[in-house]
Amino acid sequence: MSQSTLPPTEQTQLSQLESLVADCLEEASRQGATGAEAGVSVESGLSVTARLGEVETVEHHRSRGLGLTVYIGRRKGSASTSDLSRAAMRETVAAACRIARHAAEDEYAGLPDPDLLATEFPDLDVYHPWEPEADTAIGIAIACEDAARNYHPDIANSEGASLNTFQGFRVMGNSLGFLHGYASSRHSLSVSVIGERDGEMQRDDWWTVARDAADLEVPEEVGRKAAERAIRRLGARTLSTRQCPVIYAADIAGSLLGHFVGAIRGGNLYRKSSFLLDHLGKPVFPEFVQIHEQPHLRKALGSVPYDAEGVRTAPHYLARNGVLESYVLSTYSARKLGLKSTGNAGGVHNLIIEPGELDLPGLLRRMDTGLLVTDLMGQGVNLVTGDYSRGAAGFWVENGFIQYPVEEITIAGNLRDMFKGILAVGNDVDLRGNTRTGSILIEKMTVAGN
Amino acid sequence: MNHDTLAIAHRTLLDPAGLAGGDLDRVMGQLLGAAVDAADVYLQATRYEAWMLEDGIVKEGSHSIEQGAGVRAVSGEKTGFAYSDEIALPTLLEAAKNARAIARQGAPGRQEIAGADRPPALYLPIDPLQSLSEEDKIALLKRLDEECRQIDPRVEQVCVSLSGSHEVVLVIGQDGAVHGDVRPLVRLNVSVIVEENGRREQGSSGGGGRTDYRYFLEEGRASSYAREAVRQALVNLEAEEAPAGTMTVVLGSGWPGILLHEAIGHGLEGDFNRKGTSAFSGRVGERVASPLCTVVDDGTLPGRRGSLTIDDEGTPTSCTTLIENGILKGYMQDKLNARLMGVAPTGNGRRESYQHLPMPRMTNTYMLAGPHDPEEIIRSVKKGLYAKNFGGGQVDITSGKFVFSASEAYLIEDGRITRPVKGATLIGNGPDVLTRVSMVGNDLELDTGVGTCGKDGQSVPVGVGQPTLKVDGLTVGGTRV
Numbered sequence A: 001m002s003q004s005t006l007p008p009t010e011q012t013q014l015s016q017l018e019s020l021v022a023d024c025l026e027e028a029s030r031q032g033a034t035g036a037e038a039g040v041s042v043e044s045g046l047s048v049t050a051r052l053g054e055v056e057t058v059e060h061h062r063s064r065g066l067g068l069t070v071y072i073g074r075r076k077g078s079a080s081t082s083d084l085s086r087a088a089m090r091e092t093v094a095a096a097c098r099i100a101r102h103a104a105e106d107e108y109a110g111l112p113d114p115d116l117l118a119t120e121f122p123d124l125d126v127y128h129p130w131e132p133e134a135d136t137a138i139g140i141a142i143a144c145e146d147a148a149r150n151y152h153p154d155i156a157n158s159e160g161a162s163l164n165t166f167q168g169f170r171v172m173g174n175s176l177g178f179l180h181g182y183a184s185s186r187h188s189l190s191v192s193v194i195g196e197r198d199g200e201m202q203r204d205d206w207w208t209v210a211r212d213a214a215d216l217e218v219p220e221e222v223g224r225k226a227a228e229r230a231i232r233r234l235g236a237r238t239l240s241t242r243q244c245p246v247i248y249a250a251d252i253a254g255s256l257l258g259h260f261v262g263a264i265r266g267g268n269l270y271r272k273s274s275f276l277l278d279h280l281g282k283p284v285f286p287e288f289v290q291i292h293e294q295p296h297l298r299k300a301l302g303s304v305p306y307d308a309e310g311v312r313t314a315p316h317y318l319a320r321n322g323v324l325e326s327y328v329l330s331t332y333s334a335r336k337l338g339l340k341s342t343g344n345a346g347g348v349h350n351l352i353i354e355p356g357e358l359d360l361p362g363l364l365r366r367m368d369t370g371l372l373v374t375d376l377m378g379q380g381v382n383l384v385t386g387d388y389s390r391g392a393a394g395f396w397v398e399n400g401f402i403q404y405p406v407e408e409i410t411i412a413g414n415l416r417d418m419f420k421g422i423l424a425v426g427n428d429v430d431l432r433g434n435t436r437t438g439s440i441l442i443e444k445m446t447v448a449g450n
Numbered sequence B: 001m002n003h004d005t006l007a008i009a010h011r012t013l014l015d016p017a018g019l020a021g022g023d024l025d026r027v028m029g030q031l032l033g034a035a036v037d038a039a040d041v042y043l044q045a046t047r048y049e050a051w052m053l054e055d056g057i058v059k060e061g062s063h064s065i066e067q068g069a070g071v072r073a074v075s076g077e078k079t080g081f082a083y084s085d086e087i088a089l090p091t092l093l094e095a096a097k098n099a100r101a102i103a104r105q106g107a108p109g110r111q112e113i114a115g116a117d118r119p120p121a122l123y124l125p126i127d128p129l130q131s132l133s134e135e136d137k138i139a140l141l142k143r144l145d146e147e148c149r150q151i152d153p154r155v156e157q158v159c160v161s162l163s164g165s166h167e168v169v170l171v172i173g174q175d176g177a178v179h180g181d182v183r184p185l186v187r188l189n190v191s192v193i194v195e196e197n198g199r200r201e202q203g204s205s206g207g208g209g210r211t212d213y214r215y216f217l218e219e220g221r222a223s224s225y226a227r228e229a230v231r232q233a234l235v236n237l238e239a240e241e242a243p244a245g246t247m248t249v250v251l252g253s254g255w256p257g258i259l260l261h262e263a264i265g266h267g268l269e270g271d272f273n274r275k276g277t278s279a280f281s282g283r284v285g286e287r288v289a290s291p292l293c294t295v296v297d298d299g300t301l302p303g304r305r306g307s308l309t310i311d312d313e314g315t316p317t318s319c320t321t322l323i324e325n326g327i328l329k330g331y332m333q334d335k336l337n338a339r340l341m342g343v344a345p346t347g348n349g350r351r352e353s354y355q356h357l358p359m360p361r362m363t364n365t366y367m368l369a370g371p372h373d374p375e376e377i378i379r380s381v382k383k384g385l386y387a388k389n390f391g392g393g394q395v396d397i398t399s400g401k402f403v404f405s406a407s408e409a410y411l412i413e414d415g416r417i418t419r420p421v422k423g424a425t426l427i428g429n430g431p432d433v434l435t436r437v438s439m440v441g442n443d444l445e446l447d448t449g450v451g452t453c454g455k456d457g458q459s460v461p462v463g464v465g466q467p468t469l470k471v472d473g474l475t476v477g478g479t480r481v
Helices: A008-030 A086-102 A134-149 A219-233 A250-263 A266-270 A331-336 A360-367 A415-420 B002-017 B021-031 B089-100 B134-151 B213-237 B255-268 B270-274 B335-341 B374-379 B430-436
Strands: A035-051 A054-072 A075-081 A155-174 A179-197 A200-210 A242-248 A291-293 A316-320 A351-353 A370-377 A387-398 A401-414 A422-425 A440-448 B038-054 B057-075 B078-084 B155-173 B177-196 B199-209 B244-251 B295-298 B319-324 B364-367 B383-395 B401-413 B416-421 B425-429 B437-440 B451-455 B458-466 B469-477
Touching: A008 A035, A008 A054, A008 A086, A008 A155, A008 A179, A035 A134, A054 A086, A054 A134, A054 B089, A075 A086, A086 B057, A086 B134, A134 A155, A134 A179, A134 A219, A155 A200, A155 A219, A179 A219, A200 A219, A219 A401, A242 A250, A242 A360, A250 A316, A250 A351, A250 A370, A250 A415, A266 A331, A360 A370, A360 A422, A360 A440, A370 A401, A370 B401, A387 A415, A387 B401, A387 B425, A387 B469, A401 A415, A401 B401, A401 B425, A401 B469, A415 A422, A440 B244, A440 B469, B002 B038, B002 B155, B002 B177, B021 B038, B021 B057, B021 B089, B021 B155, B038 B089, B038 B134, B038 B335, B057 B089, B057 B134, B078 B089, B134 B155, B134 B177, B134 B213, B155 B213, B177 B213, B199 B213, B213 B401, B255 B270, B255 B295, B255 B319, B255 B364, B255 B383, B255 B401, B255 B430, B255 B451, B255 B458, B270 B335, B374 B416, B401 B430, B425 B430, B430 B437, B430 B469
Parallel strands: A054 B078, A075 B057, A242 A370, B244 B383, B364 B458
Antiparallel strands: A035 A054, A035 A155, A054 A075, A155 A179, A179 A200, A242 A440, A291 A316, A291 A351, A370 A387, A387 A401, A401 A440, A422 A440, B038 B057, B038 B155, B057 B078, B155 B177, B177 B199, B244 B469, B295 B319, B295 B364, B383 B401, B401 B416, B401 B425, B425 B469, B437 B469, B451 B458
8 A cells, every 4th residue: 555656665664664553553452452543654854054154053863753542442542652662662552552441431532434534545746855965955055044144235144044854754554454654755945034224133034845855946045035034124113003904925824724724623613612613604704715625736745645544635625705614624523523524633734725816016006005914923813712913023005015114013803803804815825835825915903003 | 869860860761772881981982073062962761641631521641752862062153963762872873973973073082971960959750640540630630620610600611631741861961971860740731611692711720840740639739720710711701802002011920921031031042142143132231121120040949840950961950140130141051052152051951852952941030029019010000901811922032022912911990900801912022121110019929830932943841930010011912992
């Protein structure tokens, strides 16, 4: 059942991990589990940081882990270890079984419905190992930081540039006969620099991430963007307290979709900890808003063939024409709600809000006068009530054009109103993360300042 | 007791791998070279467990074992680092070779491994996981669930979680000194959802420290968390929209000390100041707070969540004065930054685990008590906000802007606390927020042991505290204009 396109050495390693998972499941059965699920991961990578033109850190990463959940009837226990030896595996099984024997009967607990387990494994093209020599990696980081430092005379200092590579294998199996593993990789380059003018310092950064190093933005481009972002913040003022329209820039707008997903996650629903309780089939956004999950996009950061329980993943709508069409459910939360798993144990996989017609300058013109937010701070989001209040920085906009940078302000509202108040989604989509969105214009929020 | 700690560390980390002092000597020899200024080997074994109750039943628990070794070589400002989840001589030698590659020239040096002077232990070398039977852990969770539901019929959901960890570390420095520590840590949390006329609100409370589970059974602590969680949730059922704008804010004692952690604590960590990236860089000796303010970072408080007998580089922790009567006194240091800045380490070198590099981190950060009666402080405010409890916070070190989010707050009108308002984020500027502190209460309180601080992707347990404080002008991020 392994990935067919792997080179022989990787194939061998994957087979060994599959045997370990199979052995672990067998051991669980021997120790009295009536059902079990196990996962093993092995990862390796290199991180280098350069600062002010010199290497600062070189870190070699190599980690492994085994995680196991057992069921004894309807009682559940979990355990994990970073030691993959046979003895440690047996101890881990024993720890999980001991916990299960003490846990209460829970009628909803158990392995996934067998008919929902993945049986097809599309090649998602997520494995592109890259193991540069430390010197090569350092050279890339320095080139990136140099581009940032040379961008403008006001770039006065640097927090450094980092290149990170990562590759690994993950195998999971359960006592229903599911056993599968695949390899994946992830590489990133980031830089953070400081602009200084008249005693004021402002920091900003930029980063690029990809499954395949060939898809990373070139180092000079990453550096230039970071510097441009730091410089444009200089001269920031605060605003007086007011209500106005707000644009969330594309690279932070994903946080709004994150709150949406949080509120329709099964765990928060069955605990009645969501402001979107009982909203299935009801409008949550304006009619033009389409939000869907695309778990099988080739090379994408969030792509997975199945979820954390082995349940198959498939493209599906969360909100169609503004109406909430699906919750985000694992096997357990689905059973608690009397529904079927949506293949979201462990989270969502490539969440996409469909872009509109306007680019960012177009959105600014549409807003006319208001706040463009480019940075958010703090955790002031209450998913039980939808109340939202976060620190922000960005730019004040008048007549469709940026006037000056602003900071030390908060933006507040209620997510229910903010979602309904989305006026437009930009086409300036940020493709880097697990959430893909353009900038988002919201009709009205409260801005607090001096 | 000290001897026990080192003996436990040897027994846990070295004996199973068949490692002896001579082997560590070889690893250190591999690490050290002429161009290497500092080096260390960090061995760690942690066992962690968590139990969780919801819907009235203890429906799951988890157990984890994390162990391994991190090996570091430092040359000037350059650090080479490698780690392995296997504690064995060949992997340690391999990691040492990788880490040492950062310093290219020079012949390997040799160092005798020896015992080190040890400060008095701030907690017992106990294993909290064994301190209660599984039956008693479960009984505790169930009792708290029942207590919450008995307090008020509007309690709809109760989640209780209990966790404990037993961490054994061994730090071998380039001076050959070997330091051991055994670090217990426990945490209990109660969170509830209350419902009335279709409106739902939450409340949560908890505590813990470097002790064992019996701590929660003493002095009615566990029950007090349950009462506090329900009380907060019920207050929030009545809460109105919070005001928006800059106003006088009175901060409660205890956990609201997260103000200090965000507004000034991070900005005073040595790494940012060595690099000149902090809004506080180069400001030692300057006034950064009103004369009423004295702030310390104290890792030496017995049994507290943020305390450590030795930090993760083997340096004994200390009580570092950050601000004295309003004047900036100093920074928190690990070994690397202390050496590069030409000062002594302060025992603030901490790391999340063997997989991470140490850096300067806070321990327990708090402001000393002042002269004012908390009631007098409230009475002095004509119109403002009383923020009694908080969730988390965040800071931009470079611009100095910080936020922290109130989870329980009230309006103050004509010197009296009146109506509760919804939670809101407060935002300010670190280098000047404390200059606007006009009254400091005589009621210093430390938090109950709930804090976790994140920096560069590494989480470590911390503590905060403060007396009641009055700040003349802080921006409150409510919705009511």
